[in-house]
Amino acid sequence: MPERLSARAVIETVASGFAEFEHAPAEYSEVDGPIGWPGYDEAHAKASKHTGESESVVCGRGRIGETDAVLIAFEFGFLGGSMGGRTGDRVESAFVRARELRLPLVFLIATGGSRMQEGMRALSQLPRVARQIALTRAAGLPQIAVLRDPATGGGWATLGAGADVTIALSQAQVGFAGSRVRPPGDASAYTAEAQYESGHVDAVVGPDDLPGVLASWLTLLAGPGAAEVPVPHALGRAELPETGWEAVRNARAAQRPRASSYLDDYFDERADISGDLCGGRDSGVLCGFGRRNGETIAYAAQAGTPTLPSGFRTAARLVSLADRLKLPVLTIVDTLGAANDAAAERSGAGPAIAELFLAVASASVPITSLVIGEGGSGGALAFAAPGRIWMTPDSYFSVTSPEAAALILKRDPAEVPETANQLRLRPQDVVELGVAQGIAPHVEDSR
Known part of the structure; x- marks a missing residue:
């Protein structure tokens, strides 16, 4: 299992000059969230004090290698990196900014899935995120996902699997079902390596290799494309066959x-x-x-x-x-x-x-x-x-x-x-x- 770094620590390892986006203060009138989950307000405040974050995701702009990009980094220490309504607000805003700035997006995913303390409001963030992925595809901007540990639930099934290229950290837990809800059986199926062998992940890398790999991919996908494709030269025999x-x-x-x-x-x-x-x-x-x-x-x-x-x-x-x-x-x-x-x-x-x-x-x-x-x-x-x-x-x-x-x-x-x-x-x-x-x-x- 890879070391579980905070969202900002991960950002520091892959990007320079990171500037977080400003977020309008969210105003919710509900006590203990939209479904009145007992103790939710207290848990939210405790998570904020523990991590120093006001939500489970950090969004902003930084430079990865030679490429400017918008980063969306999940903070697993904040209620398991779960996605609630305010998380969705920030993620959607980051996508909008990326399209305005014409910048590629990088998702640094570490999440257990949707936040059950918000009920269906939390789950409804998934189609909301999917729409942003679709709009960004239509805009022709690259989207790269990095699967940290864990990458499960809706975070994997939208930002992770919906990206153009998906890179996973070695030995990370990756799967739609989290460890507490999956049926007993072969746990190895829920690993980065297994997802790679099954064709769901493009590369599995160690933490030390991630900055270089990510920078290389951004250079390839966000850099200038050739106007034409020159015909490669023949490398084998030069003579044409007689028969x-x-x-x-x-x-x-x-x-x-x-x-x-x-x-x-x-x-x-x-x-x-x-x-x-x-x-x-x-x-x-x-x-x-x-x-x-x-x-x-x-x-x-x-x-x-x-x-x-x-x-x-x-x-x-x-x-x-x-x-x-x-x-x-x-x-x-x-x-x-x-x-x-x-x-x-x-x-x-x-x-x-x-x-x-x-x-x-x-x-x-x-x-x-x-x-x-x-x-x-x-x-x-x-x-x-x-x-x-x-x-x-x-x-x-x-x-x-x-x-x-x-x-x-x-x-x-x-x-x-x-x-x-x-x-x-x-x-x-x-x-x-x-x-x-x-x-x-x-x-x-x-x-």
């Missing part, structure tokens, strides 16, 4: 450069998002944001494995987020195809592929696609932007794999190489067919 089967063998060669090599060569720095926010992660899909010559470009890359439904959903999430933030996208195609086993079907392979097709089709930002290896059927095409596709010499793009085509046509396995030739899947064939725009230029050092 279709040669193209397939080149794409499947173990020594061929993979997505990570292309991303490392293309970007000066980068950071991954991880997971589809629906319970799945695909290690064969790399999505995130990178800096190239001081400008941000998003990326969604297949890493050579059959793409899982969670991989398609993560890529769709990336493209939609980049579009909302007005950041262009690079996609890298390299897969034999979509995973097609029973587990993939139960996980929604078709709907997940459709989600990515629609995200790419509806994006208003520039998207450049590069096929670096296998381009197998619709599972590969979903990652490709029509009219902006480029091939490398050691790649192919096909309606299906040669082996699958031979099976469908009831051909002998010995006819697979000839089937590959007939499919016209070579890079130059794909260009001649008008599906790709050209062959990526080849240099040893793309810089």
Whole structure:
């Protein structure tokens, strides 16, 4: 369990020059709150004396790395960081100020959830916060959540899970159900690490690493986006294949450069998002944001494995987020195809592929696609932007794999190489067919 710092102590670790927003004094006529909870006024006063805060959240403006941001930090020592009506007032005001100032938001979350001493007035703050998240998304401003300990209840289910990028502190308690109300069983499911493995959190970091990680993410998401996406240089072989089967063998060669090599060569720095926010992660899909010559470009890359439904959903999430933030996208195609086993079907392979097709089709930002290896059927095409596709010499793009085509046509396995030739899947064939725009230029050092 990470050290439980106060709201102001956490702010000091990640930001400089913090200036708290002024809050109009709240005037409530109720004794012991809106539902007359016995002793609530006394508990509120005791919490204020103990923490030095007048409410469970501290809001203001500070500088994180090289980026100015609005910070919303929960004070767990104040009634468990719970959210009541006055908390909602401050949170809403901070969102409004962020939109007025055109600044990104950072949520430093440590809360047990809604404040039961205020009854439904407390719970009603959740849709209020959700509306502010939605308005800020529409304004195109980044929102980053940091999950401290604990991050449970409505705080996790709005500010935490509703952020564009979610970072959790190692070993923090993260979950909708708090420790006192969850059913008995596997407590490990309610940890930052478990939420990461389930695809609900983008990164788990130690407290010492948080300032640098947070500063890097703000630089990526709030910095200038590139006006276009230059086509990456081909890193593998320079010669085009003579036959279709040669193209397939080149794409499947173990020594061929993979997505990570292309991303490392293309970007000066980068950071991954991880997971589809629906319970799945695909290690064969790399999505995130990178800096190239001081400008941000998003990326969604297949890493050579059959793409899982969670991989398609993560890529769709990336493209939609980049579009909302007005950041262009690079996609890298390299897969034999979509995973097609029973587990993939139960996980929604078709709907997940459709989600990515629609995200790419509806994006208003520039998207450049590069096929670096296998381009197998619709599972590969979903990652490709029509009219902006480029091939490398050691790649192919096909309606299906040669082996699958031979099976469908009831051909002998010995006819697979000839089937590959007939499919016209070579890079130059794909260009001649008008599906790709050209062959990526080849240099040893793309810089």
